[in-house]
Amino acid sequence: MSDHNSETHLGHVLPLGLLLKVFFALVGLTVLTVVTGKMDLYGMDLSVAMIIATVKASLVCLIFMHLKWDKPFHGMIFLFSVMFVGLFLAFLTLDTGQYQDDIREKLAHDIHASGLDEVQPEEAHVEKAVPEGEGSDH
Amino acid sequence: MSTTTTAAQGDDHGHGHDDHPKHLAHHFESLEQQFDAGKLGIWSFLLTEVLFFSALFVAYTMYRSNYPEVFQYASQFLDTNMGALNTIVLLLSSFTIAWGVRNAMLGQLGLLKMNLVITLLCAGGFMMIKKMEYEHKFHEGTLWSGNVNTIFRLDPNDVPEDMKHHSTAWDNRNGEFTMAVKDLDPEFRQKLGIFFGIYFCLTGLHGIHVLIGMILMIWLLIRAMKGEFGPTNFNAVDFGALYWHLVDLIWIFLFPLLYLIS
Numbered sequence: 272m273s274d275h276n277s278e279t280h281l282g283h284v285l286p287l288g289l290l291l292k293v294f295f296a297l298v299g300l301t302v303l304t305v306v307t308g309k310m311d312l313y314g315m316d317l318s319v320a321m322i323i324a325t326v327k328a329s330l331v332c333l334i335f336m337h338l339k340w341d342k343p344f345h346g347m348i349f350l351f352s353v354m355f356v357g358l359f360l361a362f363l364t365l366d367t368g369q370y371q372d373d374i375r376e377k378l379a380h381d382i383h384a385s386g387l388d389e390v391q392p393e394e395a396h397v398e399k400a401v402p403e404g405e406g407s408d409h
Numbered sequence: 410m411s412t413t414t415t416a417a418q419g420d421d422h423g424h425g426h427d428d429h430p431k432h433l434a435h436h437f438e439s440l441e442q443q444f445d446a447g448k449l450g451i452w453s454f455l456l457t458e459v460l461f462f463s464a465l466f467v468a469y470t471m472y473r474s475n476y477p478e479v480f481q482y483a484s485q486f487l488d489t490n491m492g493a494l495n496t497i498v499l500l501l502s503s504f505t506i507a508w509g510v511r512n513a514m515l516g517q518l519g520l521l522k523m524n525l526v527i528t529l530l531c532a533g534g535f536m537m538i539k540k541m542e543y544e545h546k547f548h549e550g551t552l553w554s555g556n557v558n559t560i561f562r563l564d565p566n567d568v569p570e571d572m573k574h575h576s577t578a579w580d581n582r583n584g585e586f587t588m589a590v591k592d593l594d595p596e597f598r599q600k601l602g603i604f605f606g607i608y609f610c611l612t613g614l615h616g617i618h619v620l621i622g623m624i625l626m627i628w629l630l631i632r633a634m635k636g637e638f639g640p641t642n643f644n645a646v647d648f649g650a651l652y653w654h655l656v657d658l659i660w661i662f663l664f665p666l667l668y669l670i671s
Binding site: 281284285287290291293294297298302303304305308309310311316320321323324327328331332334335336341342344345348349351352353355356359360363364367371378381382385389392 | 440441444445448449452453455456459460464466467470471474475487493496497500501503504507508510511514572588595596600640641643647650651654656657658661662664665666668669670671
Protein backbone atom coordinates (compact mmCIF):
# COMPACT_ATOMS: atom_id res chain seq x y z
CA MET A 272 0.00 0.00 0.00
CA SER A 273 1.46 3.28 -1.09
CA ASP A 274 -0.51 5.33 1.40
CA HIS A 275 0.81 3.24 4.27
CA ASN A 276 1.83 5.67 6.96
CA SER A 277 2.99 8.27 4.50
CA GLU A 278 0.30 10.98 4.68
CA THR A 279 0.54 11.53 8.35
CA HIS A 280 2.95 10.92 11.17
CA LEU A 281 0.23 11.10 13.80
CA GLY A 282 -1.46 7.78 13.35
CA HIS A 283 -1.29 4.67 11.28
CA VAL A 284 -3.59 4.61 8.23
CA LEU A 285 -5.09 1.16 7.79
CA PRO A 286 -5.41 -0.17 4.23
CA LEU A 287 -9.03 -0.65 3.20
CA GLY A 288 -8.33 -4.24 2.07
CA LEU A 289 -7.21 -5.20 5.57
CA LEU A 290 -10.31 -3.63 7.14
CA LEU A 291 -12.53 -5.58 4.74
CA LYS A 292 -10.70 -8.86 5.46
CA VAL A 293 -11.14 -8.33 9.21
CA PHE A 294 -14.83 -7.53 8.76
CA PHE A 295 -15.46 -10.72 6.76
CA ALA A 296 -13.40 -12.76 9.24
CA LEU A 297 -15.58 -11.38 12.07
CA VAL A 298 -18.79 -12.23 10.20
CA GLY A 299 -17.44 -15.72 9.46
CA LEU A 300 -16.59 -16.26 13.14
CA THR A 301 -20.08 -15.08 14.12
CA VAL A 302 -21.61 -17.71 11.82
CA LEU A 303 -19.21 -20.30 13.28
CA THR A 304 -20.20 -19.45 16.84
CA VAL A 305 -23.93 -19.77 15.99
CA VAL A 306 -23.33 -23.15 14.31
CA THR A 307 -21.18 -24.53 17.13
CA GLY A 308 -23.63 -23.07 19.65
CA LYS A 309 -26.39 -25.27 18.21
CA MET A 310 -24.25 -28.41 18.27
CA ASP A 311 -23.71 -30.64 21.28
CA LEU A 312 -20.01 -30.36 22.03
CA TYR A 313 -19.96 -32.60 25.11
CA GLY A 314 -19.63 -29.87 27.71
CA MET A 315 -17.11 -27.89 25.69
CA ASP A 316 -19.76 -25.49 24.35
CA LEU A 317 -18.89 -22.61 26.65
CA SER A 318 -15.14 -22.98 26.09
CA VAL A 319 -15.56 -23.07 22.30
CA ALA A 320 -17.89 -20.04 22.34
CA MET A 321 -15.47 -18.10 24.55
CA ILE A 322 -12.45 -18.99 22.40
CA ILE A 323 -14.25 -17.77 19.28
CA ALA A 324 -15.36 -14.58 21.09
CA THR A 325 -11.77 -13.97 22.25
CA VAL A 326 -10.43 -14.40 18.71
CA LYS A 327 -13.06 -11.93 17.46
CA ALA A 328 -12.23 -9.49 20.27
CA SER A 329 -8.51 -9.77 19.49
CA LEU A 330 -9.15 -8.95 15.83
CA VAL A 331 -11.16 -5.88 16.79
CA CYS A 332 -8.53 -4.74 19.33
CA LEU A 333 -5.45 -5.37 17.19
CA ILE A 334 -6.71 -4.16 13.82
CA PHE A 335 -9.80 -1.96 14.19
CA MET A 336 -8.50 -0.35 17.37
CA HIS A 337 -4.96 -0.02 15.93
CA LEU A 338 -3.32 -1.71 18.94
CA LYS A 339 -0.96 -3.67 16.68
CA TRP A 340 0.67 -0.41 15.51
CA ASP A 341 -0.07 1.71 18.54
CA LYS A 342 2.22 2.47 21.46
CA PRO A 343 2.53 -0.75 23.54
CA PHE A 344 1.48 1.23 26.59
CA HIS A 345 -2.10 1.57 25.29
CA GLY A 346 -2.32 -2.19 24.81
CA MET A 347 -0.95 -2.61 28.32
CA ILE A 348 -3.66 -0.36 29.78
CA PHE A 349 -6.27 -2.53 28.09
CA LEU A 350 -4.64 -5.78 29.23
CA PHE A 351 -4.50 -4.45 32.78
CA SER A 352 -8.25 -3.87 32.72
CA VAL A 353 -8.79 -7.43 31.54
CA MET A 354 -6.41 -8.74 34.23
CA PHE A 355 -8.33 -6.92 36.93
CA VAL A 356 -11.57 -8.39 35.65
CA GLY A 357 -9.86 -11.79 36.05
CA LEU A 358 -8.91 -10.95 39.63
CA PHE A 359 -12.42 -9.73 40.37
CA LEU A 360 -13.84 -12.97 39.01
CA ALA A 361 -11.32 -15.13 40.88
CA PHE A 362 -12.06 -13.57 44.27
CA LEU A 363 -15.80 -13.83 43.83
CA THR A 364 -15.55 -17.42 42.66
CA LEU A 365 -13.75 -18.24 45.91
CA ASP A 366 -16.44 -16.47 47.88
CA THR A 367 -19.64 -17.60 46.20
CA GLY A 368 -19.97 -20.97 47.98
CA GLN A 369 -20.14 -19.21 51.35
CA TYR A 370 -23.69 -17.94 50.95
CA GLN A 371 -25.50 -20.77 49.20
CA ASP A 372 -27.33 -21.82 52.37
CA ASP A 373 -28.61 -18.28 53.00
CA ILE A 374 -29.73 -18.04 49.38
CA ARG A 375 -31.62 -21.31 49.58
CA GLU A 376 -33.36 -20.17 52.76
CA LYS A 377 -34.34 -16.83 51.17
CA LEU A 378 -35.64 -18.58 48.05
CA ALA A 379 -37.75 -20.96 50.09
CA HIS A 380 -39.13 -17.99 52.04
CA ASP A 381 -39.94 -16.05 48.83
CA ILE A 382 -41.64 -19.03 47.26
CA HIS A 383 -43.75 -19.49 50.34
CA ALA A 384 -44.63 -15.76 50.39
CA SER A 385 -45.70 -15.78 46.74
CA GLY A 386 -47.88 -18.83 47.31
CA LEU A 387 -46.28 -20.81 44.51
CA ASP A 388 -45.51 -23.76 46.75
CA GLU A 389 -49.21 -24.27 47.34
CA VAL A 390 -49.96 -24.54 43.62
CA GLN A 391 -47.39 -27.10 42.59
CA PRO A 392 -47.57 -29.84 45.23
CA GLU A 393 -51.36 -30.03 44.89
CA GLU A 394 -51.06 -30.68 41.17
CA ALA A 395 -48.41 -33.29 41.76
CA HIS A 396 -50.58 -34.78 44.46
CA VAL A 397 -53.61 -35.00 42.15
CA GLU A 398 -51.61 -36.67 39.39
CA LYS A 399 -50.21 -39.24 41.77
CA ALA A 400 -53.51 -39.74 43.56
CA VAL A 401 -55.37 -40.86 40.43
CA PRO A 402 -53.49 -44.12 39.77
CA GLU A 403 -53.56 -44.88 43.48
CA GLY A 404 -57.31 -44.38 43.57
CA GLU A 405 -57.71 -46.67 40.55
CA GLY A 406 -55.53 -49.23 42.24
CA SER A 407 -57.68 -49.32 45.38
CA ASP A 408 -60.88 -49.75 43.33
CA HIS A 409 -59.69 -52.97 41.79
CA MET B 410 -9.92 45.06 25.38
CA SER B 411 -11.71 45.23 22.04
CA THR B 412 -8.43 45.16 20.11
CA THR B 413 -7.34 41.97 21.93
CA THR B 414 -10.62 40.32 21.05
CA THR B 415 -10.23 41.23 17.40
CA ALA B 416 -6.65 40.03 17.42
CA ALA B 417 -7.67 36.75 19.06
CA GLN B 418 -9.96 36.04 16.15
CA GLY B 419 -7.16 36.68 13.69
CA ASP B 420 -4.82 34.13 12.15
CA ASP B 421 -2.23 34.16 14.91
CA HIS B 422 -4.82 33.80 17.71
CA GLY B 423 -3.51 37.01 19.21
CA HIS B 424 -0.59 35.48 21.02
CA GLY B 425 2.13 35.70 18.46
CA HIS B 426 2.53 32.09 17.31
CA ASP B 427 3.17 32.43 13.63
CA ASP B 428 3.88 28.76 12.97
CA HIS B 429 1.03 27.57 15.19
CA PRO B 430 -0.87 24.72 13.41
CA LYS B 431 -4.57 25.47 13.22
CA HIS B 432 -5.78 22.48 15.24
CA LEU B 433 -3.14 22.56 17.94
CA ALA B 434 -4.48 23.57 21.32
CA HIS B 435 -2.42 26.12 23.18
CA HIS B 436 -1.39 23.85 26.02
CA PHE B 437 0.33 21.31 23.74
CA GLU B 438 3.74 21.73 22.18
CA SER B 439 3.10 19.70 19.06
CA LEU B 440 0.35 17.84 17.24
CA GLU B 441 1.98 14.53 18.23
CA GLN B 442 1.85 15.48 21.89
CA GLN B 443 -1.78 16.51 21.53
CA PHE B 444 -2.66 13.26 19.77
CA ASP B 445 -0.79 11.11 22.33
CA ALA B 446 -2.42 12.86 25.27
CA GLY B 447 -5.86 12.31 23.78
CA LYS B 448 -5.10 8.69 22.97
CA LEU B 449 -3.91 8.04 26.53
CA GLY B 450 -7.10 9.67 27.76
CA ILE B 451 -9.44 7.57 25.65
CA TRP B 452 -7.63 4.32 26.55
CA SER B 453 -7.86 5.18 30.25
CA PHE B 454 -11.56 5.77 29.74
CA LEU B 455 -11.95 2.42 27.97
CA LEU B 456 -10.24 0.77 30.96
CA THR B 457 -12.91 2.18 33.26
CA GLU B 458 -15.59 1.00 30.82
CA VAL B 459 -14.27 -2.57 30.89
CA LEU B 460 -14.31 -2.50 34.70
CA PHE B 461 -17.79 -0.93 34.68
CA PHE B 462 -19.20 -3.80 32.61
CA SER B 463 -17.14 -6.40 34.49
CA ALA B 464 -19.42 -6.19 37.53
CA LEU B 465 -22.33 -7.46 35.46
CA PHE B 466 -20.20 -10.09 33.73
CA VAL B 467 -19.05 -11.34 37.12
CA ALA B 468 -22.67 -11.44 38.34
CA TYR B 469 -23.49 -13.44 35.23
CA THR B 470 -20.64 -15.91 35.91
CA MET B 471 -21.61 -16.34 39.56
CA TYR B 472 -25.24 -17.11 38.82
CA ARG B 473 -24.50 -19.26 35.81
CA SER B 474 -21.99 -21.38 37.74
CA ASN B 475 -24.47 -21.81 40.60
CA TYR B 476 -27.57 -22.40 38.47
CA PRO B 477 -26.39 -23.77 35.10
CA GLU B 478 -29.73 -25.49 34.42
CA VAL B 479 -31.65 -22.23 34.97
CA PHE B 480 -29.51 -20.40 32.40
CA GLN B 481 -29.77 -23.23 29.93
CA TYR B 482 -33.55 -23.30 30.19
CA ALA B 483 -34.12 -19.52 30.20
CA SER B 484 -31.81 -18.93 27.25
CA GLN B 485 -34.34 -20.77 25.04
CA PHE B 486 -36.59 -17.73 25.34
CA LEU B 487 -34.03 -15.54 23.54
CA ASP B 488 -34.18 -15.40 19.75
CA THR B 489 -30.78 -16.50 18.43
CA ASN B 490 -31.51 -15.13 14.95
CA MET B 491 -32.23 -11.66 16.31
CA GLY B 492 -29.04 -11.80 18.39
CA ALA B 493 -26.94 -12.99 15.44
CA LEU B 494 -28.44 -10.31 13.18
CA ASN B 495 -27.60 -7.66 15.76
CA THR B 496 -24.04 -8.99 15.96
CA ILE B 497 -23.63 -8.61 12.19
CA VAL B 498 -25.18 -5.12 12.25
CA LEU B 499 -22.76 -4.04 14.97
CA LEU B 500 -19.76 -5.61 13.20
CA LEU B 501 -20.70 -3.73 10.02
CA SER B 502 -20.84 -0.47 11.97
CA SER B 503 -17.45 -1.26 13.49
CA PHE B 504 -16.05 -1.73 10.00
CA THR B 505 -17.56 1.50 8.66
CA ILE B 506 -16.25 3.56 11.57
CA ALA B 507 -12.76 2.01 11.18
CA TRP B 508 -12.97 2.98 7.50
CA GLY B 509 -14.15 6.41 8.61
CA VAL B 510 -10.96 6.87 10.66
CA ARG B 511 -8.96 6.05 7.52
CA ASN B 512 -11.04 8.61 5.60
CA ALA B 513 -10.44 11.28 8.22
CA MET B 514 -6.68 10.59 8.24
CA LEU B 515 -6.55 10.89 4.46
CA GLY B 516 -8.87 13.89 4.33
CA GLN B 517 -11.59 12.06 2.35
CA LEU B 518 -14.47 14.03 3.85
CA GLY B 519 -17.15 12.69 1.48
CA LEU B 520 -16.41 9.08 2.35
CA LEU B 521 -16.09 9.98 6.01
CA LYS B 522 -19.60 11.43 6.01
CA MET B 523 -20.94 8.35 4.22
CA ASN B 524 -19.31 6.03 6.75
CA LEU B 525 -20.55 8.05 9.70
CA VAL B 526 -24.09 7.90 8.30
CA ILE B 527 -23.87 4.10 7.79
CA THR B 528 -22.52 3.67 11.32
CA LEU B 529 -25.35 5.78 12.66
CA LEU B 530 -27.94 3.78 10.71
CA CYS B 531 -26.48 0.48 11.96
CA ALA B 532 -26.61 1.75 15.53
CA GLY B 533 -30.25 2.76 15.00
CA GLY B 534 -30.99 -0.64 13.43
CA PHE B 535 -29.41 -2.37 16.40
CA MET B 536 -31.63 -0.42 18.79
CA MET B 537 -34.75 -1.17 16.71
CA ILE B 538 -34.04 -4.92 16.81
CA LYS B 539 -33.33 -4.67 20.54
CA LYS B 540 -36.63 -2.85 21.01
CA MET B 541 -38.50 -5.65 19.20
CA GLU B 542 -36.83 -8.21 21.47
CA TYR B 543 -37.66 -6.24 24.62
CA GLU B 544 -41.29 -5.77 23.55
CA HIS B 545 -41.63 -9.48 22.98
CA LYS B 546 -40.27 -10.18 26.46
CA PHE B 547 -42.73 -7.76 28.05
CA HIS B 548 -45.63 -9.34 26.16
CA GLU B 549 -44.73 -12.92 26.94
CA GLY B 550 -43.79 -12.15 30.53
CA THR B 551 -40.18 -13.23 30.62
CA LEU B 552 -38.95 -10.53 32.98
CA TRP B 553 -36.66 -10.06 35.96
CA SER B 554 -37.35 -11.71 39.27
CA GLY B 555 -39.46 -9.65 41.61
CA ASN B 556 -41.75 -8.71 38.72
CA VAL B 557 -45.09 -10.42 39.31
CA ASN B 558 -46.05 -10.48 35.64
CA THR B 559 -43.73 -13.24 34.54
CA ILE B 560 -45.10 -16.49 33.20
CA PHE B 561 -42.82 -18.25 35.67
CA ARG B 562 -44.29 -16.65 38.75
CA LEU B 563 -47.92 -17.06 37.83
CA ASP B 564 -49.88 -20.22 38.39
CA PRO B 565 -49.68 -21.98 34.98
CA ASN B 566 -53.47 -22.30 35.03
CA ASP B 567 -54.16 -18.58 35.22
CA VAL B 568 -51.60 -17.08 32.90
CA PRO B 569 -53.47 -14.33 30.96
CA GLU B 570 -54.50 -15.27 27.41
CA ASP B 571 -52.57 -12.35 25.92
CA MET B 572 -49.35 -13.48 27.60
CA LYS B 573 -49.85 -17.06 26.51
CA HIS B 574 -50.18 -16.18 22.86
CA HIS B 575 -47.06 -14.07 22.84
CA SER B 576 -45.02 -16.69 24.60
CA THR B 577 -42.27 -18.64 22.89
CA ALA B 578 -43.21 -21.48 25.20
CA TRP B 579 -46.92 -21.55 24.28
CA ASP B 580 -48.01 -24.09 21.69
CA ASN B 581 -51.05 -22.64 19.90
CA ARG B 582 -52.03 -25.89 18.19
CA ASN B 583 -52.27 -27.97 21.33
CA GLY B 584 -53.18 -25.05 23.57
CA GLU B 585 -50.54 -25.73 26.20
CA PHE B 586 -47.13 -24.68 27.37
CA THR B 587 -44.24 -26.42 25.70
CA MET B 588 -40.70 -26.28 27.09
CA ALA B 589 -42.25 -27.82 30.19
CA VAL B 590 -43.18 -24.49 31.81
CA LYS B 591 -46.04 -26.13 33.65
CA ASP B 592 -43.84 -28.89 35.06
CA LEU B 593 -41.21 -26.60 36.57
CA ASP B 594 -40.86 -26.76 40.31
CA PRO B 595 -41.40 -23.50 42.25
CA GLU B 596 -37.78 -23.01 43.20
CA PHE B 597 -36.70 -23.32 39.58
CA ARG B 598 -39.39 -20.89 38.44
CA GLN B 599 -38.27 -18.41 41.06
CA LYS B 600 -34.70 -18.53 39.79
CA LEU B 601 -35.60 -17.98 36.13
CA GLY B 602 -36.11 -14.30 36.87
CA ILE B 603 -32.43 -14.06 37.78
CA PHE B 604 -31.43 -14.87 34.22
CA PHE B 605 -33.77 -12.25 32.78
CA GLY B 606 -32.65 -9.71 35.36
CA ILE B 607 -29.06 -10.19 34.23
CA TYR B 608 -30.17 -10.19 30.59
CA PHE B 609 -31.97 -6.86 30.92
CA CYS B 610 -29.15 -5.25 32.93
CA LEU B 611 -26.40 -6.32 30.56
CA THR B 612 -28.21 -5.60 27.29
CA GLY B 613 -29.76 -2.45 28.78
CA LEU B 614 -26.42 -1.00 29.85
CA HIS B 615 -25.00 -1.98 26.48
CA GLY B 616 -27.98 -0.33 24.75
CA ILE B 617 -27.35 2.90 26.67
CA HIS B 618 -23.79 2.80 25.33
CA VAL B 619 -25.12 2.37 21.80
CA LEU B 620 -27.37 5.42 22.28
CA ILE B 621 -24.41 7.48 23.55
CA GLY B 622 -22.44 6.23 20.54
CA MET B 623 -25.22 7.51 18.25
CA ILE B 624 -25.01 10.97 19.81
CA LEU B 625 -21.24 10.83 19.28
CA MET B 626 -21.71 9.90 15.60
CA ILE B 627 -24.13 12.79 15.08
CA TRP B 628 -21.59 15.18 16.63
CA LEU B 629 -18.81 13.81 14.39
CA LEU B 630 -21.10 14.04 11.36
CA ILE B 631 -21.87 17.71 12.06
CA ARG B 632 -18.16 18.44 12.39
CA ALA B 633 -17.41 16.51 9.20
CA MET B 634 -20.08 18.55 7.38
CA LYS B 635 -18.29 21.69 8.48
CA GLY B 636 -15.17 20.23 6.84
CA GLU B 637 -13.23 20.09 10.08
CA PHE B 638 -11.36 16.81 9.74
CA GLY B 639 -8.13 16.15 7.89
CA PRO B 640 -4.66 14.58 8.13
CA THR B 641 -3.65 16.78 11.07
CA ASN B 642 -7.04 16.84 12.71
CA PHE B 643 -8.73 13.45 13.03
CA ASN B 644 -8.38 12.91 16.79
CA ALA B 645 -12.11 13.16 17.51
CA VAL B 646 -12.98 10.57 14.85
CA ASP B 647 -10.23 8.22 16.02
CA PHE B 648 -11.22 8.42 19.69
CA GLY B 649 -14.94 8.18 18.93
CA ALA B 650 -14.21 5.09 16.86
CA LEU B 651 -12.27 3.51 19.74
CA TYR B 652 -15.31 3.97 21.98
CA TRP B 653 -17.56 2.46 19.32
CA HIS B 654 -15.26 -0.57 18.95
CA LEU B 655 -15.48 -1.15 22.70
CA VAL B 656 -19.28 -1.21 22.46
CA ASP B 657 -18.85 -3.83 19.74
CA LEU B 658 -16.37 -5.80 21.89
CA ILE B 659 -18.86 -6.02 24.75
CA TRP B 660 -21.54 -7.33 22.40
CA ILE B 661 -19.13 -9.93 20.96
CA PHE B 662 -19.08 -11.49 24.44
CA LEU B 663 -22.72 -10.83 25.32
CA PHE B 664 -24.09 -12.63 22.28
CA PRO B 665 -22.72 -16.15 22.96
CA LEU B 666 -23.09 -15.76 26.75
CA LEU B 667 -26.80 -14.90 26.61
CA TYR B 668 -28.16 -16.37 23.38
CA LEU B 669 -26.07 -19.48 22.83
CA ILE B 670 -26.38 -21.53 25.99
CA SER B 671 -26.91 -25.14 25.04
